[in-house]
Amino acid sequence: MDFNPCMKHKVVRKAVRMFAEAELAPIAHDIDRDARFPWEVMEKMRPLHFFGLQAPKAYGGAEMDTISYAIVIEEISRVSAAVGLCLTVHNSVGIYPIVRFGTEEQKNRFLPAMTRGERIGAFCLTEANAGSDAGGVETIAVRDGRDYVINGTKIFVTNGGVCGTALIFAITDTQNPQRSAGVFIVEKDNPGFAVGEIEDLCGMRANPVSSLFLEDCRVPETNLLGRSGDGIKIGLATLDAGRIGIAAQALGLAQAAFEDSVRYSKERQQFRKPISSFQTIQNYLADMATEIDAGRLLLYRACAVKDAGRPFGAEAAMAKLYCSELATRVTNLAVQIHGGYGYSKEYDVERYFRDAKVTEIYEGTSEVQRMVISRAVLARRT
Amino acid sequence: MTAKQRGIWVFGDYRNYFQNRVTLQLLSRAKDLAKKIDAEVCAVVFGYKTDEWRGDVLSYNPTFCGVVGEYIAHGADKVYLADDPRLAAYSMETYTLLMERLVKREKPGIILIGATAFGREFAPRLAKRLGTGLTADCIGLDINSEGLLVQIAPSFGGNLVAEIVTPERRPQMATVRPGTFQEIPHDYVRTGEVVKVPLPKSLPGDRVRLVRSEHRPQRDQKLEDAKVVVCGGRGMGSKKKFVKLFELAELLGGEVGATRPVVYADWADHDALVGQAGKHVRPQILFSFGISGAIQHTAACNDAKFIIAVNKNPNAAMMKRADVAIVADASQICNSLIQELKRRIR
């Protein structure tokens, strides 16, 4: 077990950090303030394979290993969690299900535009009555000849406002929702597909989270991923992969808050000393550093298990649970360390604080993660 | 060793004469060093009809008496002069060859070259040709107790200073940036010897040929050479407020620089970017308005001699590095400064 990062991971981290500092850092504050999706940075990201991080080369992807992927998401999120969110949702829950469950024809049809970043992906599960309870989904896809006609409303869709390719979780038989669920690929220019208003959120504001309306939205049966009834299986596998990305995103947030806290505590003087010389602050910093390191190791372990081809659901849930909760703790401490300045928009920590909270909620709330972990733990033979 | 062998030579980089007085500055420093080791100070000039060369100097200096005369008036005891039509324009290969021959013949102890664009390319080639050491961009020169030239140069972005010597190889060589030393006032009563340097019958064919050369005099004063720089960051608030910095800079006779976020927000051109990926400034005074002080930016203005920073936040990195840290709204201070300067400058 070698805990030292290999040269590749070091180089990937540095390359992405340099990109993020050069292209994203100057606008990170403003895109949050204005809730503006930074298209100009997306343009720069496209030729660099940010939109096809793990996708196979045959479809235009970079085919990166999962730790490299996590590093990319972490480094982007360290500068702008909202942009990191866009990338991880696109890669993990947009592209990944198609790669894992799609037919060759589907992969050829949908992936190239996605890996080129021409179409941004979104996974649409949540509805007004279906949050943690995926069984409450009411979006219905009715067979009509060789097509399906989809009706329903999805809410809180990350990337909703800019998505080009949406994966819609719908049921096909109201009598038998669990067994009849399916994931349908719907492109935005498809008639019957409309984007609702962008949500006005506490954090991740540069990400256009919105509702999606499907009104008599007709798609050919070749847009169904897998078979009718595969929905739950695909959904669960997709969320497992998504959790690794969210863990990385939360970690990036925590890392940024931590670095700012270290820097600030060395500069800020009170009682004629830098506050970093006070034990209380030192304790805070020690706790932050330890947690972040622990989260990172959990995350990379989940990545390694995934790459080894073994089931990684519990490990991913642990990483997501731990990293999201540490993100809220660390960003909260960061604001505290900055004192009054931490509450001001002149500093970045209040943005990290606002951004962090939702990592405990989306892609499976912390309560759901605990469900997943406890089930795995109880199922294991001791 | 004779005074001649302890000779301190200065390369006569005359083509930018008035804007760039580095040769005169080096001659003056050479004179001080020469006293310590009893050496003679020589200027080396390669050109064509240099005594007729005027450039636009006469508009500034009506008493200009030709390149050679000026060098003697500013401290040279001797001028080695090669005057030939083939030397009308600077030529790297030819100058390196001529200098090599001259050095091997006369064996000076020290050669100083101004760190102009030409000098910074010429000096390393020459040092390599002569098999000796070279220190670039010295900010100081001295002679130590062993009679060695101490070459004082910054390293690592100016955060550290190194004292370097060339213990064995000769000549000892250094390049020096314009503005590092002060020239002595010209003394037209001084006399000096002019030694004509003959050219070999055939010169090496130039493997590099100058196809076209356009003199672009310094009316667009580069940010990097500016003695006063006014830098603005996001703390200025808006493009309208940022633009006032140009007015301030003009009153101060300086240039405006900007940080990356400002360039990105299109408050200023990319040409104004002061940073690792932009320009490196070395002003006497740097005004820093509303800049927090990211490393990429501060690394590029570390060499400023005096820094006045303005920021609402007293803990910004730039404020900690400044000689004067003004805790206030950057835009308001900018406006107040403009008003006050207008009052004081008649």
Place this chain on the structure above:
Amino acid sequence: MLKLIVCIKQVPMVSELPWDPATGTLQRDLAEGMMNPACRSALDAALRIKETVGGEITAITMGPPMAEEILREAIALGADRGVLLTDRKMAGADTSVTSHTLARAIEKACPGFDLILCGFSTSDSETAQVGPQLAEELDIPGVAYVDELKMAGRKVRMQRFSDNFLETLEMDLPGLVTVTTRRYAPRHAPLGGLQAAFAEADIVSLDAAAVGLDPEQIGAKGSATKILNVYSPTARKKNIVLTGAPKRIVEQLFERFDDKIGGAIGKDLKTERK
């Protein structure tokens, strides 16, 4: 097929390098490394030549084993192969020795080259000397501070701004150029390229013996210059803080520093006290 060589250097990622006051040496291993920005521009220039008229690019670097990182990055960006010159004996070299080492390695690893491209200067030593000295060592023509270059058959056409002269020059091959960052912007490494550069890449590692170098002529041993002393330049700045109303602040500023500011701008800023 044009044979292009790009000399690149790994420099510390931050300008504030941790320095050990006890030994007077830099703690280089504490700082992460990155490809020197001007070297990235040189690589960009080479890539453009490859993209327009075709060519094969060899990236070469002299440094500790960690310098392999920038070769991988160069390959990710489009270089065809990399050469790592690494040997403890090479450490402490001044620019003249560095150029000697590079020259011998180039002759060994890429004979018959057409054009060598270097960054005009490095962000850590900033001497801008290695390029011209490498050309001198190889006895080839060289042009420094090139802003833009184009191939024209067996010649290179270059443009640069040199001491207030806008120059257009032409150079015969084989030759060397040092490239500024004015026109050639450093590129970001594509992530797919990085993945491939680590999966399979033609990188060869050479030590002093492999290049055939005389240990007495390389590294600190071969250097003509010697560092006597390194120190931090100025004592802590006085850091005077001014607060209050803007008008009052400006008054104070001029009260204390009117001569300093006036000296810098060449004007007398004193006023008569009313």
